[in-house]
Amino acid sequence: MSNNKQSLDQLWQNQQTQLPNLEELSRKFKSMRRKQWLYMSVDVISTLFLASWLLFFRETMNQLMFIFILIMTIFSLGATVHLVWLRRFALKNTLSNTQSYLQGLKNQYINNIKIAKFTKFTIWLSLLITLVFFVLAWLNHDWDTATAIKKTVIATLFIAGGLYPMWKWSNKRIIKYTAEVEKLESLEQSLSSEDDGIVT
Amino acid sequence: MNRDFQETLDKYGALLSRVASTYEANHHLQQELLQEITLAVWQALTRFKGESSEKTYIMRVAHNRAVNHVAYHAKQPKSDTYCEVSEPADNGKASAESTLQKEKQIDSLLVAVRKLPIQTRQIVTLSMEGLSYQEISEVNGVKANNVGVILNRARKTLMEQIQHVE
Numbered sequence: 275m276s277n278n279k280q281s282l283d284q285l286w287q288n289q290q291t292q293l294p295n296l297e298e299l300s301r302k303f304k305s306m307r308r309k310q311w312l313y314m315s316v317d318v319i320s321t322l323f324l325a326s327w328l329l330f331f332r333e334t335m336n337q338l339m340f341i342f343i344l345i346m347t348i349f350s351l352g353a354t355v356h357l358v359w360l361r362r363f364a365l366k367n368t369l370s371n372t373q374s375y376l377q378g379l380k381n382q383y384i385n386n387i388k389i390a391k392f393t394k395f396t397i398w399l400s401l402l403i404t405l406v407f408f409v410l411a412w413l414n415h416d417w418d419t420a421t422a423i424k425k426t427v428i429a430t431l432f433i434a435g436g437l438y439p440m441w442k443w444s445n446k447r448i449i450k451y452t453a454e455v456e457k458l459e460s461l462e463q464s465l466s467s468e469d470d471g472i473v474t
Numbered sequence: 475m476n477r478d479f480q481e482t483l484d485k486y487g488a489l490l491s492r493v494a495s496t497y498e499a500n501h502h503l504q505q506e507l508l509q510e511i512t513l514a515v516w517q518a519l520t521r522f523k524g525e526s527s528e529k530t531y532i533m534r535v536a537h538n539r540a541v542n543h544v545a546y547h548a549k550q551p552k553s554d555t556y557c558e559v560s561e562p563a564d565n566g567k568a569s570a571e572s573t574l575q576k577e578k579q580i581d582s583l584l585v586a587v588r589k590l591p592i593q594t595r596q597i598v599t600l601s602m603e604g605l606s607y608q609e610i611s612e613v614n615g616v617k618a619n620n621v622g623v624i625l626n627r628a629r630k631t632l633m634e635q636i637q638h639v640e
Binding site: 278279282283285286287288289290291292293294295296298299302303306365366368369370371372373374375376379454457458461 | 483487488490491492494495504505508509512513514516517518521531534535537538539541542544545546576579580583584592593596599601602603604611612613614615616629632633636
C-alpha cells in the first residue's frame with residue numbers, strides 16, 4: 275500500500291501544470307476591489323444623502339414630507355446594513371470547509387432570491403407610497419387639484435420608468451438564483467449519496 | 475501584484491493548477507478555473523490568521539472555488555473532453571518509451587480521478603498533495619476517522635485504472 279501511495283503521489287505531482295495569467299489576474303483583482311468600493315459607496319452615499327436632506331432642509335419641509343423622507347432614510351439605512359452583512363458573510367463563507375461552504379452558498383443564493391423578491395415588492399411599495407403622499411398633500415390643501423394630478427402623473431411615470439429596469443433585473447436574479455439553488459441541491463445530494471458507504 | 479502574493483504563487487502555483495485539473499477536463503475552462511481559484515486565494519489570503527497551515531487554508535479556498543465552478547456548470551466534467559494534458563517537457567534523460575508510458579499513466583490517473591464522486595475526489599487529491607487526515611478533514615468537512623476508509627478505497631480504484639495502462 276505504501277508503494278502504491280508513493281507511486282500515485284509521484285504520478286499526480288508529475289502532471290503538467292499551468293500558470294495563471296498574472297496580468298489578467300492583477301486587472302481582475304483591481305476591478306473587483308473597485309466594484310466592492312463602488313457598491314459600498316453607493317449604499318452609504320444614498321443613506322447619507324437622505325439623512326443630510328433631513329438634517330439641513332428640515333425647516334423647508336412640511337410634516338408629511340418630513341415623515342416621508344424619514345421613512346425612506348430608515349429603510350435605506352436598514353438595507354445598507356443588511357447588504358454589508360451579506361457581503362461580509364459571502365467573503366467569510368469561502369473560508370469554511372466544503373460541506374459548510376456549499377450550505378452557506380445555498381443560503382446566500384436563497385437570500386439573494388429573497389432580496390430580489392423584496393426589491394420587486396419595494397418597487398410597488400414606492401409607487402404606492404408616492405401616490406399616497408400626493409393624495410395626502412392634496413387633502414392637506416398643499417396643492418390645488420390640477421397641480422396635484424399633474425404632479426402625481428409626472429412622479430408616477432418618472433418612478434415607474436426609473437424602476438422598471440430594476441424590476442426586470444430583480445426578475446432575472448430570481449430566475450438565475452432559483453436555478454443555482456437547484457444545481458447546488460443536486461450537488462449536495464451527490465455528496466451525501468456517494469457510494470463510499472460513509473455517512474458524514 | 476504585491477511581493478507576498480507573488481511568493482505564494484511561486485510556492486503554490488503548481489498545486490493550484492492541479493486543483494483546477496481535478497475538476498475541469500477542458501483545457502480552456504481549466505485555465506479559466508485556475509484564474510478564478512487564484513483570484514479567490516489572493517482575496518482570502520488577506521484574512522489568513524494562521525489557524526491552520528497556509529497550505530491547508532489555500533487548499534480549502536481553492537477547492538471551494540472549484541466546487542462552485544462544478545455547481546455553476548451543473549454537471550461533472552466529462553473526462554472524454556479532456557484532450558490537452560501531456561507530460562511536462564522531456565528533460566532529455568528519460569527514454570521516449572518510458573516518457574510515453576508515464577504520460578499515459580498520468581492521463582489515465584486524471585481521467586480516473588475526475589470520475590470519482592466529488593467528496594472522494596477531494597480526499598484523494600488532497601492526500602496526493604501531502605495533507606494529513608486532519609488537514610483533509612479541515613478542508614472538506616469529512617470526519618478525520620472516515621478519511622482513511624474513503625482514501626483506501628479510492629486509491630485501490632485508481633491503482634486498478636492505472637495498472638490497466640501498464
